[in-house]
Structures are given as C-alpha cells and as structure tokens.
Amino acid sequence: MLARVSSAPTFRRLPRAVREQQMLDAAVKVFSRRGFHAASMDEIAEDAGISKPMVYAYLGTKEELFVACLHREGTRMMHAIAGAAAPDLPADVRLWRGLRAFFGFVGAHRDGWAVLYRQARGEQPFAGELAAMRARLVEVVAGMLDHALRTEGRQVGETDLEVVAYALVGATESLADWLADHPEADPEKTATRMMNVAWQGAAQLLHGETWRPPAV
Amino acid sequence: MLARVSSAPTFRRLPRAVREQQMLDAAVKVFSRRGFHAASMDEIAEDAGISKPMVYAYLGTKEELFVACLHREGTRMMHAIAGAAAPDLPADVRLWRGLRAFFGFVGAHRDGWAVLYRQARGEQPFAGELAAMRARLVEVVAGMLDHALRTEGRQVGETDLEVVAYALVGATESLADWLADHPEADPEKTATRMMNVAWQGAAQLLHGETWRPPAV
DNA sequence: GCGTAACCCTACGCACGAGTAGGTATGCTC
DNA sequence: GAGCATACCTACTCGTGCGTAGGGTTACGC
Numbered sequence A, B: 001m002l003a004r005v006s007s008a009p010t011f012r013r014l015p016r017a018v019r020e021q022q023m024l025d026a027a028v029k030v031f032s033r034r035g036f037h038a039a040s041m042d043e044i045a046e047d048a049g050i051s052k053p054m055v056y057a058y059l060g061t062k063e064e065l066f067v068a069c070l071h072r073e074g075t076r077m078m079h080a081i082a083g084a085a086a087p088d089l090p091a092d093v094r095l096w097r098g099l100r101a102f103f104g105f106v107g108a109h110r111d112g113w114a115v116l117y118r119q120a121r122g123e124q125p126f127a128g129e130l131a132a133m134r135a136r137l138v139e140v141v142a143g144m145l146d147h148a149l150r151t152e153g154r155q156v157g158e159t160d161l162e163v164v165a166y167a168l169v170g171a172t173e174s175l176a177d178w179l180a181d182h183p184e185a186d187p188e189k190t191a192t193r194m195m196n197v198a199w200q201g202a203a204q205l206l207h208g209e210t211w212r213p214p215a216v
Numbered sequence C: 001g002c003g004t005a006a007c008c009c010t011a012c013g014c015a016c017g018a019g020t021a022g023g024t025a026t027g028c029t030c
Numbered sequence D: 001g002a003g004c005a006t007a008c009c010t011a012c013t014c015g016t017g018c019g020t021a022g023g024g025t026t027a028c029g030c
Helices: A016-034 A041-048 A052-059 A062-082 A091-108 A110-119 A124-151 A158-181 A187-206 B016-034 B041-048 B052-059 B062-082 B091-108 B110-119 B124-151 B158-181 B187-206
Strands: none
Touching (some): A016 A041, A016 A052, A052 A062, A062 A110, A110 A124, A110 A158, A187 B158, B016 B062, B052 B062, B062 B091, B091 B110, B091 B187, B110 B158, B124 B158
C-alpha cells in the first residue's frame, strides 16, 4: 500500500520470548495504574509497541494475561525473599534478611507490587490466587515464630501463632505501600523500622509477656 | 395495561429517605462482592427491589453512588471508633477501646469493610478519598504514640513516628481481613491479639529498646 | 532461491452496561 | 374530589472494549 520509505530501523519481528516479556512489562504497568477492569487491551498493546491480536496470540485473554502478570511478579518476589534467608540462621537474622529482600523488591518493582497487592485483592477471579501466596508467606513467618518459641522451650496455640503472623505480614505490606508512595525513602531503613515494630513485639510475646484487657 | 389483580400488598411508594438507604445497602453488598467495575447498576437496582432510573434519580451516577457508599460506611466506622475512646484516658486504654470498637465494627459490617478496604484502594477515582481517611487514622495513632512518649520524657523523629503508626494500622487492617474471613472468630479476642502485637512492640520502642541491624 | 512457518497487521462483529426519554400511578393538600 | 408533586416504570440509545477474521511480510532451513 504505502512504501515503507523513511522508516527507522524498525526492530520488528522479534522472537516470541522477547515480545512476551515486553507485553508483560506493559501489562503490569497498565494494570497497576488503571486496575484490572479499567485497563484496556488496546492500551496494553500500544504500550508494548505491538498490535492487539499479538497479545491474544501469545498471552491469551485478558484474564489469562493478568494471571500471567501475577505469576511473574509473584515468583520474582518469592525468589528474592527465599534467596536471601538461609534456613540455618537464627530466626531474627532470617527475619531481617527476608524483610530487607522484600522491601528491596518493592522499592525496585513498584508496579509489580501494585498489581499484586493493590489490584488483585479486590477482583474475585484472582483473589484466591493472591490469598494462596499470602498464606504461604504467613506460614513461613508463623514457622519462624514457632521455631523461635520451641528454642526457648515455650509453646503457644496454633491460632495465636497464625494471627500474630497475619498481623506481622499486614504491617509489612502496609509499610511496603508507604515505601511505594515515598520514592525517596530507603528500603533498608524501612526494613529496619519494620524490625523494630515486629521483632520487639514478637520478642516480648515469645518471652511470655502477654497483654491482658483491663476491666471494661 | 394489565390490571394489578392479585398483587400482594406491594409496599411500593416508600419515602425517599427509606429507598435511599435500601439502595445504599444493596450497593454496598454488590460492590463488595463484585468490585466497582464488575458491579452493574442493574444488579444493584434489582437487589434493592427498585428500577434503575430510581437509583439515578436519587443517588446519581455509578461513581457518585460508590462515593456515597464510601461516605456512609466510612463515617459509621469513624463514629464507632471515636465514640469508644474518650481522649482523657491513658494511651493504652484508649488504644484498646479503639481497637475493640474497630474490630466490632468490622465483625458487624463485613460488606462495608470490604468496600472500604478491598475495593476502593485499587480504583484511581476513590483511592484518594480512602487514603485521606486512612491518613486520619494514622495521624490519630501517631498522636497517641507521641503523647505516650512525651509522658515518659522521650522523643522520636517525626518520620519514625509516622512509619510506626503506619505499620500498626496495617497490622490492624490485616487482622480485620482475617476476621472478615473467619465468621466464627470473636472480634474482642482479635482486638486482644492485636494489642499484644502492637502495644508490646510499641511499648518496647517507647522505652528506648531499639533494634539495630546486624553486620551484613 | 524457494517454500514454509513464524511474526505481524488493519478492520471488524458483537455483547454488555451506563445513562435517559417519556409516560403512568399514587397519595397528599385544600 | 380536583390538582399536583412525587414515586415509579418499561424500553430504549449509544459508547466502549473484548476478542477475531482474514490477509500481508520477513527470516530461516534446505
């Protein structure tokens, strides 16, 4: 139709693996800004520098694309954390290294974090997927607490352990959000602050110092 | 057209104020289950037992309706909390009463909680509204911490205070989610657990016991 | 150098859902 | 019991965005 006259180098015709990553990058970016429903496949395609049918050919429907984003960012995060905390270290050091890795990840992948924890939670089709990932984290933390407890010869109800772990994970996520909104903040310092809240409180509990409600 | 022959009592023609509340109830329910975008005005109208144009006549567009839900549930929650914690009590008692009121609210209004904290956070148009409410909460908590600190003659950087408050609010929200997913759980007991994590940790910090990162 | 498979596009069909036009019935006031 | 405001409805328009049909072009194997 029209001769491709003064076209720039036009890096077109890239191998599939490369294009898929570009698409996922664009999808994570758009999903994180707009949310699942408000994001349009057209915008994602345009942002990836490709046409829409390509996205469908490689990554499937919108839901499948979102799940693919979830998986990539989720496994990236899990690897970052798991790779940082060797299982033979003392609990507080493991916790510290895990937190540092986690906040480092969030600081470096704000979009990925937003997709995972701000967008996926509200949407039915994916909430389960997310909850499972979160449950794994809670389990790890609970395991660490339990281990520390046994080392001290103490013991605590399973529900109590789970709930404390939940609270710690929630506090961590909250600080991650804070970090995502404060680009100037230092991930490592944030991790230190989290340790101050979490470990101090947990340590007290581990030593048997429990708080009891006052009369009325 | 067709004679209304054997029609049941048909409670139609209710006063506006009543219908508005019914609509808001339905809207909160549907929004909490489906999320903002996936919820349809038709479903909300049907659930409220009314036709769609009525919803538009009374509460306006979909966005305005969502904001109305946000405001009703938000002020309900704020009132529940504010009414529970008199400002002249010691900090730990105030914290305890506030938490108890908060978890009581979540236990009794799971849908409202879901709309506020699971749905509104991801959607651009409302994230600001929500963030402001959350900021007010963080401010209150930070104020309590600061007050407790000054009483002990100690002082801490403003950012540190804010971040700790953020972590505590996050932990609380996380436990609220846990509570919303465990209908059999007792709100008061959950509040006690939260006090154990939050207050123990905060108390340590207030007494100057800070945690410092180990070498490497 | 030629076939073939992989890459890539423009241009559409189609469903769903927000918002409205225009009209009907009911209760309240005087 | 006439008039009027308010509650209420059915049945539409129209934009938006998911997903696809059908066809073009470039690189790689042989």
